[in-house]
Amino acid sequence: DSFWSIIAMVVWKVAGFTMIILMAGLQSIPQDLQEAAVIDGAGPFARFRAITLPLMRRTLALALILSVAGSILAFDQFYIILRGGPRNQTLTAVYWIFNQSFVSFKLGYGAALSMVLLVILVALSLVQLWLLRKPEGLD
Template identity: 75%
Template sequence: MTITAASPLATATAPRLRGSARRQWLGLLYIAPAVALVIVFFIAPVVFTVWMSFHNWPLLGSPSWIGLGNYTRMLTDNRFLSALSFTGYYTVIVTIAIFALAFPLALFVERERRGVGAYRTIFFMPVVVGLATASLLWVWLANVDSGLFSPILRMFGVTGRSANLLATFDGAFWTIIVMVVWKIVGFTMIILLTGLQSIPTDLIEAARIDGATAWQRFRMITLPLMRRTLALALILSVTGSVLAFDQFYIMTSGGPQNRMISVVYYIFNQSFVSFQLGYGSALSIALLGILVALSVIQLWLLREDEDK
């Protein structure tokens, strides 16, 4: 059937098309502020950082083009490689510690019991404390003279004298690990809790009726159905650990013996202490590449789950 311009069907369709186009333009208008913010505060800075990374860009003076010089320098920079190695070591330890505590807490607060709301609140409370504030709090707690940790260690016979926990690498490293776990575990617990609550209770009850033990139900039902949630929590934890800066800057200033300098801390030193903005930009782009790789891993995990 041929629809002419003067036909009733064409006359009825035209307003609908105009209304659809109007809604599309209205939708674009609504998202325009968000798009502008992304362009101004993310895309434009990234593009400018990439441009800076190809220059010798001092704080004072004119920048000069050096091409890939900053990137080749990065490959032979032992201090950067050391910072990258330390960041990887820190990321593995803190991620394992967070999940080792967050999963049992999520299982504990997932069950309906008396006072479970209070437990959830107590476990989550440290999350609302800023990381810089938490770092300053733990610096005071670990203070050899006025802190609380040293007297407690003497009370339980761990040490026979006042202990300066931030004076040695091991003491400072594990103090930071405990602080970060205390600060972050509640957030990871909430993410895992949402995954647990999304599992149909009918499956759990059917498995229990069929005689499956608690461990079998956890291994065969809970873990597979929480794959997406675990991937999300893992990526967030790893990304946050790779970007660690505040705790090392505030609690140890990179010490002792500059052994606790993370990648972000090293970028900060190169950019704003040594004023090598071009090299700091190249390091930032390299770190961005690492984070993009982590995001790709997350998408791959989710896609594999969908295929199955």
């Protein structure tokens, strides 16, 4: 199926950038905390759960928001390879906006669709930030 090949291509395209973001987050964790946990007798899983994961919360939130927004805004792969695919099964939101604006020349409608997509992306990002916020009482 052509859809799975597009997914593989997008994952290949985005994986390196996401890994760089996550590596930067991991390198920002002070090594002193890890060493202190080892001295206190914490195992690898306990260190990951108590130190690494909480300190990576913002980095993970950034990676998640960029991934979700990038998935919704996917256009180039679908346009280059499929052009809507068989029976328009692989139309994305941005591809639909492109068709309405530049193929059907409904520029106002395309601009309105773009604004709706912007509102949806902002709402999704805010929901993700709210879900990934720091729980009350934790410092």
